[in-house]
Amino acid sequence: MILKIINHPFVYDMKNICTVFFPYEKIREEGSEDIIIITEMRDNDMIIEAKVYEKALKKVHHYRQNEDMATAMSVLLYSVLSELLGIKPPWGILFGVRPAKLMHRFSNEYGEECARKYFIDNFLATPNKADLAIEVMKHENKSIALSSENSFSLYVSIPFCPTRCSYCSFVSHSIERTKKLMEPYVELLCKELESVGEIAKSLGLRLETIYFGGGTPTTLSAPQLELLFKAIEKSFDLSHLREYTVEAGRPDTVTEQKLLALKSASVSRISINPQSFNDEVLQEIGRKHTSKQTVDAFNLAVQTGFDNINMDFIAGLPKDDLPSFINSINTAVDLGAQSVTVHTLALKSASYIVTREKTFDHTARIITSDMVDYSNDYLSSSGYYPYYMYRQSKSLGNLENVGWCKEGKDCLYNVYMMDETHSVFAVGAGAVTRLKNQKTGFIDRIYNFKYPYEYNDNFTEIMNRKSKIIDFYK
Numbered sequence: 001m002i003l004k005i006i007n008h009p010f011v012y013d014m015k016n017i018c019t020v021f022f023p024y025e026k027i028r029e030e031g032s033e034d035i036i037i038i039t040e041m042r043d044n045d046m047i048i049e050a051k052v053y054e055k056a057l058k059k060v061h062h063y064r065q066n067e068d069m070a071t072a073m074s075v076l077l078y079s080v081l082s083e084l085l086g087i088k089p090p091w092g093i094l095f096g097v098r099p100a101k102l103m104h105r106f107s108n109e110y111g112e113e114c115a116r117k118y119f120i121d122n123f124l125a126t127p128n129k130a131d132l133a134i135e136v137m138k139h140e141n142k143s144i145a146l147s148s149e150n151s152f153s154l155y156v157s158i159p160f161c162p163t164r165c166s167y168c169s170f171v172s173h174s175i176e177r178t179k180k181l182m183e184p185y186v187e188l189l190c191k192e193l194e195s196v197g198e199i200a201k202s203l204g205l206r207l208e209t210i211y212f213g214g215g216t217p218t219t220l221s222a223p224q225l226e227l228l229f230k231a232i233e234k235s236f237d238l239s240h241l242r243e244y245t246v247e248a249g250r251p252d253t254v255t256e257q258k259l260l261a262l263k264s265a266s267v268s269r270i271s272i273n274p275q276s277f278n279d280e281v282l283q284e285i286g287r288k289h290t291s292k293q294t295v296d297a298f299n300l301a302v303q304t305g306f307d308n309i310n311m312d313f314i315a316g317l318p319k320d321d322l323p324s325f326i327n328s329i330n331t332a333v334d335l336g337a338q339s340v341t342v343h344t345l346a347l348k349s350a351s352y353i354v355t356r357e358k359t360f361d362h363t364a365r366i367i368t369s370d371m372v373d374y375s376n377d378y379l380s381s382s383g384y385y386p387y388y389m390y391r392q393s394k395s396l397g398n399l400e401n402v403g404w405c406k407e408g409k410d411c412l413y414n415v416y417m418m419d420e421t422h423s424v425f426a427v428g429a430g431a432v433t434r435l436k437n438q439k440t441g442f443i444d445r446i447y448n449f450k451y452p453y454e455y456n457d458n459f460t461e462i463m464n465r466k467s468k469i470i471d472f473y474k
Contacts, residue, residue: 001025001035008041010070016095016393017074021081022359023394034356039077046073048080053356057084071122078124087362089398090369092124097390098418099129099400100136107137129400132376132386136402139387143415146208146242147422149438152200153209153413154236156189156228157428158217159452162250162288181452185429186224188459190231192427195466197235200425203473207236208422209413212246218253222261229265238266243412249273249312251297252289259304269411272297273312276320277328284319291331298335308409311337315371316345316364316396325371326378333382339405340384342375344368346395365397372399379404388414425469429455435472444472 003018005011015027018037025035038049046061046069061076063069074093082088096102106115112134119130160182200207210232217225225246232238244267248254251272262270274294276282282289301309311332315325332340345368376386384404388411391400403414416422420443426433433446446465449455455462 001027002029002031002033002037003027004029004036004038004040006038006040008039008046008069008073010039010073013070013074013093014039014077017077017081017093019393020078020089020091020093020095020398021085021087023396023398035359037077037081039073041069041073046076048073048076050077050080050084052084052359055084068122075122075124085360085362087365088124090126090129091391091398091400092119092126094119094123094125095391095393095398097392099133099391100140100389101419103130103133103137104141107134132389132400132402136386136389139385139410140415140419143387143410143412144419144421146412147416148206150203150205151208151421152205152423152425153211153416154196154207154232155413155424155426155428155431156193156210156212156217156232157426157431157448158212158214158220159429160214160219161216162219162252181456182220182224184456185452186220186227188456189428190227191459192462192466193228193231194235195463196425196427196469197232199466199469200236203470205423206240207238208240209243209416210241210245211413214247214249216248216250216253217246218248218250218258222255222257225258225261226265229261229267233265243268245269245271245411245413247271247273248297248301250287250289251294254297254300256300256304259301259306263305269308269310269409270301270306271310271312272301273310274328274332275312275314276317276324277331278320278324281317281320281324285317295331295335298337302336308338310339310341310403310405310411311335312341312343313375314343314345315375315399316368320371322367322370322374326374329375329378333379338409339387339403339411340375340379341401341403342372342379343401344372344392344395344397344399346392368396369399372397375404376402383407387411388418390418433466433469435469437472444468 001022003014018027034053036051040047044063046063049058057080059076059080061072078093103115106118116130116134119125120127246262246267248270277291279290313328384406386402387405388403389400423436424434429448429452430450431448435444446468448462449458
């Protein structure tokens with residue numbers, strides 16, 4: 001698609017609104033395309049012209065004094081595209097990752113009711129999405145209040161999986177291709193943990209949460225997991241630890257021996273993530289386990305003594321439909337999952353060739369929206385509440401990802417990540433350490449090398465970079 005920017009600086013806003021309506025199209029400035037959008041500022045007039053195949057529309061908005069220009073132009077573009085395509089994305093012109101954080105800021109400045117009204121009237125969010133942002137904000141605030149000025153969290157990256165899922169955008173590799181890297185990776189990870197632990201102690205910081213993510217951490221063997229757990233216990237002061245999470249995401253990696261290793265390390269929260277309880281869908285997305293294996297893994301975790309188990313699902317997966325998705329959510333609730341996270345499918349692909357039929361066929365958006373609406377209603381009525389939320393670009397229907405939990409089962413780490421509450425020290429391949437100055441709010445980042453072979457080969461450089469943590473705090 002072609003997007004032309006004439007005589008105004010709102011390139012970022014225009015591109016994001018276009019992505020809301022055309023999530024899989026590559027945006028260009030010149031060329032011959034079936035989708036052409038022209039945005040122009042002429043004196044005090046904002047002008048949007050759009051042509052989508054045979055349909056075209058032009059609208060003009062006269063800029064008023066004290067009006068926010070970026071918002072006004074975004075609303076105008078939203079109006080043109082929604083009329084042309086016949087859809088109204090429920091978050092309106094909002095494209096940020098953290099709508100609850102934005103709601104928090106607006107509520108502090110203007111009050112909750114005015115903030116809600118601003119979301120609806122100015123950002124064009126639907127009332128139920130504005131209400132969801134408020135509810136998430138309130139629950140997030142309870143978790144945020146637990147963090148102190150010297151708090152931090154620890155993220156441990158395990159970038160290995162049994163197989164790679166077709167929708168995955170994380171740094172993860174199938175063990176068939178990278179098995180030889182795993183043992184040296186674990187050894188170096190223990191060294192990085194030791195170094196980061198020394199830094200945290202020297203700065204007098206308080207460790208609040210630990211999160212093992214990936215990939216699938218339980219792809220590692222029980223002895224390898226035990227090595228990492230012992231390195232953490234030896235290197236960090238765990239006396240203030242509120243939460244210890246390990247993603248046991250793939251049911252086909254869950255064994256009694258690994259669960260016992262987690263339990264002996266005082267891991268308090270795990271994830272067993274089916275994504276779907278439809279075997280045909282699982283096969284389509286590249287998962288090699290069955291729904292029965294998920295149920296067996298969940299029951300084994302309960303028998304091992306875990307009482308805080310999360311399950312992840314994705315709305316909009318290929319070959320999934322509404323009845324199948326309803327069954328998946330209902331099954332998680334019936335099993336007794338303490339938290340359920342509902343994601344919306346986001347395809348991180350390059351552009352594909354758009355067709356007239358695909359552009360105007362909104363079946364997938366509607367079905368995915370129905371899935372999300374069902375999960376929101378059913379989980380709420382089943383005693384869960386939304387404790388955190390984030391959004392991704394290029395998601396079907398421009399919808400949200402929401403974590404739902406039973407009372408007291410909020411994942412603190414998820415909240416701290418989304419709110420950017422405090423520093424997160426991250427170790428392993430692809431890990432990004434995020435440092436926050438509590439007085440100014442300034443955030444800086446330290447990046448590890450992305451892939452396991454790069455991590456192993458460049459470990460000395462990774463250790464050198466970690467010294468920037470001390471520089472930041474001092």
